[in-house]
Amino acid sequence: MKRPERLWLALAAAALVVLPWYGLEDTVDAVLALRPEAMPALGQAAFGGCFWLLPLLLAPALAGWGVARGRPRLLVAGGVIGIAWLALEGLAIIHRGWGWDFLSVLGPAPTQPALGWGALLFALSCAMLVAIGLARLGRCRGDVFVVAAILLTGLSILLFIGLPLLSVLASAVRDDAGHTDVSQFLHKLTDGSIWGFGCLHGGGACGSAWNSLAMALLVGVTSTALGLAFALVAVRTRVRMKSLLGLLSILPVITPPFVIGLALIILFGHAGMATVFLADHFDIPRSRWIYGLPGIAIAQTLAFTPIAYLVMAGVLQAVSPSMEEAAQTLRAGPWRTFRTVTWPLIRPGIANAFLIGFIESMADFGNPLMLGGNYTVLSTDIFFAVVGATHDQGRAAVLAIVLLVFTLSAFMAQRLWQEGRSFTSVSGKGDAGLHPPLPGGLKALCAAAVLPWIVLTVVVYGIILGGGFVVDFGRDNSLTLKYFLTAFSIEHGVGGWFLSGSAWSSFITTLELALVAMPFTAGLGLLTAWLLARQDFAGKGLFEFGTMMSFAIPGTVIGIAYILAFNVPPLELTGTGIILVLAFVFRNMPVGIRAGLASLSQLDRSLDEASLTLGARSFRTVRLVVLPIIRPAVITAMVYAFVRAVTAVSAVIFLTTAQYQLATVYIVGRADVGEDGMALVYSAALIVVMVAALGIIVLLVGRQRIGRRGLAAGNMGVGVA
Amino acid sequence: MNRLAVEFQGVSKLYGQAAAVDDVSFTIEPGTLVTLLGPSGCGKTTTLRLLAGLEPASRGRILIGGRDVTALSAAERNVSMVFQSYALFPHMNVRENACYGLRAGGMRRAEAEAVAREKLRQVGLAGFEERLPGQLSGGQQQRVAVARAIVLEPEVLLFDEPLSNLDAKLRRHVRDEIRALQQTLKLTVVYVTHDQQEALAVSDRVIVMNAGRIAQDGSPRELYEQPVSRFVADFIGDANLMPVTVCGIDDATASVSLGGVTLSLPRRGLADGTAELAVRPQALRLAHGTTGPVLPGHIRKVCYLGSHMEYEVVLDGIAGAFFISDPDVVRPLVEGDAAGILVDAAAVALVPPE
Ligand SMILES: Nc1ncnc2c1ncn2[C@@H]1O[C@H](COP(=O)(O)OP(=O)(O)O)[C@@H](O)[C@H]1O
Numbered sequence A: 001m002k003r004p005e006r007l008w009l010a011l012a013a014a015a016l017v018v019l020p021w022y023g024l025e026d027t028v029d030a031v032l033a034l035r036p037e038a039m040p041a042l043g044q045a046a047f048g049g050c051f052w053l054l055p056l057l058l059a060p061a062l063a064g065w066g067v068a069r070g071r072p073r074l075l076v077a078g079g080v081i082g083i084a085w086l087a088l089e090g091l092a093i094i095h096r097g098w099g100w101d102f103l104s105v106l107g108p109a110p111t112q113p114a115l116g117w118g119a120l121l122f123a124l125s126c127a128m129l130v131a132i133g134l135a136r137l138g139r140c141r142g143d144v145f146v147v148a149a150i151l152l153t154g155l156s157i158l159l160f161i162g163l164p165l166l167s168v169l170a171s172a173v174r175d176d177a178g179h180t181d182v183s184q185f186l187h188k189l190t191d192g193s194i195w196g197f198g199c200l201h202g203g204g205a206c207g208s209a210w211n212s213l214a215m216a217l218l219v220g221v222t223s224t225a226l227g228l229a230f231a232l233v234a235v236r237t238r239v240r241m242k243s244l245l246g247l248l249s250i251l252p253v254i255t256p257p258f259v260i261g262l263a264l265i266i267l268f269g270h271a272g273m274a275t276v277f278l279a280d281h282f283d284i285p286r287s288r289w290i291y292g293l294p295g296i297a298i299a300q301t302l303a304f305t306p307i308a309y310l311v312m313a314g315v316l317q318a319v320s321p322s323m324e325e326a327a328q329t330l331r332a333g334p335w336r337t338f339r340t341v342t343w344p345l346i347r348p349g350i351a352n353a354f355l356i357g358f359i360e361s362m363a364d365f366g367n368p369l370m371l372g373g374n375y376t377v378l379s380t381d382i383f384f385a386v387v388g389a390t391h392d393q394g395r396a397a398v399l400a401i402v403l404l405v406f407t408l409s410a411f412m413a414q415r416l417w418q419e420g421r422s423f424t425s426v427s428g429k430g431d432a433g434l435h436p437p438l439p440g441g442l443k444a445l446c447a448a449a450v451l452p453w454i455v456l457t458v459v460v461y462g463i464i465l466g467g468g469f470v471v472d473f474g475r476d477n478s479l480t481l482k483y484f485l486t487a488f489s490i491e492h493g494v495g496g497w498f499l500s501g502s503a504w505s506s507f508i509t510t511l512e513l514a515l516v517a518m519p520f521t522a523g524l525g526l527l528t529a530w531l532l533a534r535q536d537f538a539g540k541g542l543f544e545f546g547t548m549m550s551f552a553i554p555g556t557v558i559g560i561a562y563i564l565a566f567n568v569p570p571l572e573l574t575g576t577g578i579i580l581v582l583a584f585v586f587r588n589m590p591v592g593i594r595a596g597l598a599s600l601s602q603l604d605r606s607l608d609e610a611s612l613t614l615g616a617r618s619f620r621t622v623r624l625v626v627l628p629i630i631r632p633a634v635i636t637a638m639v640y641a642f643v644r645a646v647t648a649v650s651a652v653i654f655l656t657t658a659q660y661q662l663a664t665v666y667i668v669g670r671a672d673v674g675e676d677g678m679a680l681v682y683s684a685a686l687i688v689v690m691v692a693a694l695g696i697i698v699l700l701v702g703r704q705r706i707g708r709r710g711l712a713a714g715n716m717g718v719g720v721a
Numbered sequence B: 001m002n003r004l005a006v007e008f009q010g011v012s013k014l015y016g017q018a019a020a021v022d023d024v025s026f027t028i029e030p031g032t033l034v035t036l037l038g039p040s041g042c043g044k045t046t047t048l049r050l051l052a053g054l055e056p057a058s059r060g061r062i063l064i065g066g067r068d069v070t071a072l073s074a075a076e077r078n079v080s081m082v083f084q085s086y087a088l089f090p091h092m093n094v095r096e097n098a099c100y101g102l103r104a105g106g107m108r109r110a111e112a113e114a115v116a117r118e119k120l121r122q123v124g125l126a127g128f129e130e131r132l133p134g135q136l137s138g139g140q141q142q143r144v145a146v147a148r149a150i151v152l153e154p155e156v157l158l159f160d161e162p163l164s165n166l167d168a169k170l171r172r173h174v175r176d177e178i179r180a181l182q183q184t185l186k187l188t189v190v191y192v193t194h195d196q197q198e199a200l201a202v203s204d205r206v207i208v209m210n211a212g213r214i215a216q217d218g219s220p221r222e223l224y225e226q227p228v229s230r231f232v233a234d235f236i237g238d239a240n241l242m243p244v245t246v247c248g249i250d251d252a253t254a255s256v257s258l259g260g261v262t263l264s265l266p267r268r269g270l271a272d273g274t275a276e277l278a279v280r281p282q283a284l285r286l287a288h289g290t291t292g293p294v295l296p297g298h299i300r301k302v303c304y305l306g307s308h309m310e311y312e313v314v315l316d317g318i319a320g321a322f323f324i325s326d327p328d329v330v331r332p333l334v335e336g337d338a339a340g341i342l343v344d345a346a347a348v349a350l351v352p353p354e
């Protein structure tokens, strides 16, 4: 496309005169029924009295003038005015009158519904006009693709991460009537239910912030310790369990987070299998110990140890054997070598694994929901503040802020920690050599930690996969297809075959939305990674900060932020499928960023540069050189985007509706009313679907390996100055 | 019409506060091979990347073929580059790699393939079209990179240390090939290397760089015979450097005295006072009993190198030592022997003091 500005100019104009300006859903019906809000902006201004839409015409007018005269400055001006006015009038005039109180001096308020497809296309075209104008002015060396990519990802991050978080802040300082009330905010912020110390001096419970913190610290420690033990066994002993550990390490990715909690209840609950067994045979009285901190901690440790294992295994492998061999030749025994060389070298990795466990635990929603009992934590408190009897959005917002501050600080700490301590022992030179054997005592210790864990994991997954096929696990173990059929039956009725099972609707909705979100999640993430890794531009620091925020935001916070931000015009999305897709995309975008950054850092920059010097612009370079080479990362990002969308619960539990019911939310509901069999059979079905999805990556990526032989050659000999 | 192929006007490149390239100006005639030479980290690669458009210049102007390209991106400049790592696209075969630039420029596939095939033939790679880069040897990969760059018939062709990934035997061969190709196709080439011998061998002109600045710019002979600074003399041809006093000057020559021997040398604008003497190894011979003005000294170190001996000789009465090679391996001198040195004034140059 030689002259993209003409295309986008035409689209901007079309957005104003052709597409319906208001309303995102049932657009086709609305147009066919000639409903007033389905008129385009120009029609709204002419016949609907929406005179405030008229200035939007300035945008295509200015830009058109700029195109005709070859003056890129006018393109930029037109685009900026278009977007700015769209935002301004959209926020100033909302569905119930003036959006800002001070505007009431202007007289009685007009109203307008939420923005629709026309407005969306208009905003996009304006952004593109700005990008083209800036590129023509020489920004980013005149590369339209780069400017547009920066602008569009930046704007979308601002709109779907920045704005929601701002709404959380705003609603935290507002009272129910919508007036700013800082004293009430402070009151809520310092509330005893968040910061109380009741549990320490007897009687009463501690605040949820302390509970969350204690839990996160505990889980950080246990999962790191277990992960380290696993990694030591896997990497430093001759025990053949790498493939078993590899399998276990993908389990948490494909397991809906609360299912482990559910399995633990079936095992150790008041009427659980193990509880009953112990009571019957050893007279150990039944108790509810599993509900509360112990249960949550066990469930989360089960869930997050594999992540810690992956981190620690990587770190242990990165320790150059020659370091340890050097220590041995200096007469250090196994213990001394481990203590003085290995341990100091892996310490930063341990801190890293701990912080990851800490953040995951803080953000986890499903397990506390299942096992919390009276032990309140921030993530579930937010949920109950919204859906509970009190329905206090202000409180939910305050809790979300507290939770966000915790996770964000931990995340920042982890980043600083990682940056300050690179592993100097990874030299890139040939690191031949053998790691020394583990000291005997340490080996025994690791084995003692690992074996019970494996047993527990196997039992838990046995329950998850098999529990849906017996009548009542532990009490009546006769096999049954009852639950499976209730959930997934297909019947032949009057109209032919139909899906009569109760789970089908949510199952299909989940797969549909996850599939829709998948390319956007991966695309946005990879594009962001490419910008971060390969482009320098003004404001990159800010851009990086924005993307990094997305790594640290707990799902519950995203959920509450989305209902607060997108509940009312100008962007009214709640109740639509769009908001679920958006939540998936921006919650899981880090998956794509990580995959992209990891593989771009392996890809020699001179390949991009070679393409540029051969006359290919960056878009062509990305399409022909970068994407084909990082294809494994693309596939990985896609599949993980899909899998994480399917297993998501915290971000979407606020956002689902009867029309858009999701699998995880449905399962939580079943478990909540005690239909464990249904919950388990459904979870097992999800796990099977996701194993299939992962199998597809392994197949595709595995095949890709063959073609990668040449990559090493392309990378060869880099690094000589 | 003889426009300059390349012109740098006061170009600087700053990374933060540090200048990787500092106020560099030079010009390059069309059809010549110019080398950027200097120690590692002196800014050669950066200069090359500025020329390619891979880095924006912080200051100054860059002209290619008389056109100001300072603001243009790499894709818009008519230059091609052969990367140190070759940067062959690993997922494309040799033919696709070679066609890449033409296809990016919008040429039709069949036409592009015909051109690429011809260039591949020129670099001696006919028959390798369907191989992937990973299935080629280092030297062949290098030729693919060259072919890929020259299919575009760029105004300027850039090489960044093209021989550094080749083994010593192959280096010489490939070096000569590059020079031959440049001369048959009349290419304008900018060539980066840190190896002075390589630079002298292939270049029409050499630009010596030091710490981001140009130390000297001239033909190989000028650099070797008339270094303008101690740095250049030292970097090119391993001169023995020795402080001397200029004891008399006239229009064209300056007299310096070295351990009792007076040498009359081209003055090169020097004034009375101290200067530096750059003495090439081949300017020195052991006297072996001949008469005439010899510098007296003693052998400090002896090294047997098969074809010849190498001696380190300390001069009597002057602080300083020379390395001297001597063809007589049958009757070598030993440490402590007295030795007279003959100096051939033709291979000695005066260099201004630092
Ligand atoms: N991207 C960069 N950021 C900061 N400093 C750089 C960068 N690239 C090069 N430099 C510095 O600029 C100087 C010149 O580098 P370079 O041109 O690669 O040298 P060489 O002559 O060895 O090719 C070096 O000191 C190097 O450290």
Ligand SMILES: [Mg+2]
Binding pocket: A720, A721, B044, B045, B046
């Ligand atoms: Mg270099």
